[in-house]
Amino acid sequence: MALRKKKEKHEKSVNKRSRIPRTEAPLLGRSSDGLDYQIGNLQGVGARERQEDSFCTVNAFDAERREERGLFFAVCDGMGGMKDGKEASETAVGSLRNAFESMDREGDLSCELREAALRASAEVEAILGGQGGSTVVAGIIYRDRLYFVSVGDSCFYLIRDGQLYRLNLEHNMCNRIYLRSIRDGIVDPADGKADEESAALTGFLGMSGLDLTDGTVRPIPMKEGDILLACSDGVGGTLSELELRNALDGSSPAEMCRKLEEGILEHAKPHQDNYTAVVVQCVPREKRK
Numbered sequence: 001m002a003l004r005k006k007k008e009k010h011e012k013s014v015n016k017r018s019r020i021p022r023t024e025a026p027l028l029g030r031s032s033d034g035l036d037y038q039i040g041n042l043q044g045v046g047a048r049e050r051q052e053d054s055f056c057t058v059n060a061f062d063a064e065r066r067e068e069r070g071l072f073f074a075v076c077d078g079m080g081g082m083k084d085g086k087e088a089s090e091t092a093v094g095s096l097r098n099a100f101e102s103m104d105r106e107g108d109l110s111c112e113l114r115e116a117a118l119r120a121s122a123e124v125e126a127i128l129g130g131q132g133g134s135t136v137v138a139g140i141i142y143r144d145r146l147y148f149v150s151v152g153d154s155c156f157y158l159i160r161d162g163q164l165y166r167l168n169l170e171h172n173m174c175n176r177i178y179l180r181s182i183r184d185g186i187v188d189p190a191d192g193k194a195d196e197e198s199a200a201l202t203g204f205l206g207m208s209g210l211d212l213t214d215g216t217v218r219p220i221p222m223k224e225g226d227i228l229l230a231c232s233d234g235v236g237g238t239l240s241e242l243e244l245r246n247a248l249d250g251s252s253p254a255e256m257c258r259k260l261e262e263g264i265l266e267h268a269k270p271h272q273d274n275y276t277a278v279v280v281q282c283v284p285r286e287k288r289k
Contacts, residue, residue, distance in 0.1 A: 034285040035144045035222055036063065037071055039278065040253025042261055046234055046272035052078035052085035053232050053276035054093045054134075058100055070142030072100040073278045076134045077154050077232040079204060083131035088124050092134045092205050095120035100140065109140055109147045110216045117149045117205070117213055124206035133206035137168060137230045141280070145219035146228070151212065152204045155236030157244060158220075159227040164245040169214045226282040227256070234275030239263050253279040 039060040045051050058072035059065045076092040078085025099116035103109060117136060124134060135152025150156055150168040158165045203212035227248050229235075239247065239260070247259040256279050264275055 035224060035282050036285045037066065037141060038253050038281045038283055039071070039073070040257045040281075041279070042235075042257035042275070042277040044234075044261060044264070044275050046264075046274050047270060048080075048272075048274050050086065051274050052080065052089060053234070053274045054078070054086070054089035055276050055278055056093045056097050057278060058097060069105065070100075070140050071280070072097070072138070072140050073230060073280065074136060074138035075154055075230045075232055075276050075278055076136045076205070077152070077234070077274070077276070079133040079135070079201075079206075083128050085132065085134065088128055088132040088134040088206055091124050091127055092120045092136055095123045096136070096138050103140075105142060109142060110149075110219065113138065113140060113147050113149045114213050114215055117151055118210060121151070121205040121207065121210045125208060128206060130206065130208055133201075133204040135201070135232070136205055139228065139230060139280075141222060144222050146222055147216050147219050149213055149215035151210070151214070152201055153233050153237075155229070155231050155233065157229040157231075157236075157248075159229075159245065159248050160223065160225070162245075164241055164248075166241075167220075222282050224282055224284055228280040229277060230280075231260075231277035232273070232275060234273035235260060235264065235277050238267055238269060238272065238275065248279070253281050256281075 039057055041055060041057070043051070043053065043055065053076065055075045056073070059069060060071065060073070074093050074096050076089035078087070078089035096116055099112070099119065103112045117138065120136070124132060135154040137148065137150040137154040137156045139146060139148040139156070148156060148167065153170040155166070156168040158167055203210060229244065229248060236244070243263050247263055248256050250256040250259055257277060260277055264272065
């Protein structure tokens, strides 16, 4: 089933894992020794009647616990046009947070995180009877390695050496049509963007039989100066990549979040969606505050 987020449109589709090739170069190399992490967050209602996004961080302000168990963060966007988007996103965040606490730190965290997302989907489906849903992007940084999972159209970005990289693939009809075009020998993203159902989701937490996820297979080594942005599409769908990069050029995650919100408000979209973001900045351990 595909669903245009924020509109009550549904369409049947086949669940198949797919991936648009992405640039690997910025993800190569070894992590810096002795990294620490500063965290900021942003949330606003936009032009909606209520907030249906949820987010959480674990060990964000406990350095010893962070070193021992890792840093966890998640952003979930409850889907408008369906039953109780807020309950869907809160259920998903709670399920993922509980899963993080019990993960085997010596195991395959990429696999464990994917399984956690699938369990969260099953919980949302059970509570809302298949009538509600949420997107998700969730990450773990453990021993200076990043693991992440995403479902739906929430966004995950990395700033490295001044360049902005999109780390995850949106699960929507636009990308499905684009991938189909590639397989047919037509490499033209316009095919997907022109489709009237281009924003319809092909995967979200709470859908029956979800097996469509994106994320790491191998962890990504973090480096000093790296900045991560996990956000709902109220941020990523409002600001251009240039605007995102400029906003993430700040001295602290708090300043970056302020600049992100200023950019969203400057657009003054009449139907501005809820917006939520978590920013993680990698700094040398000696600069810990």
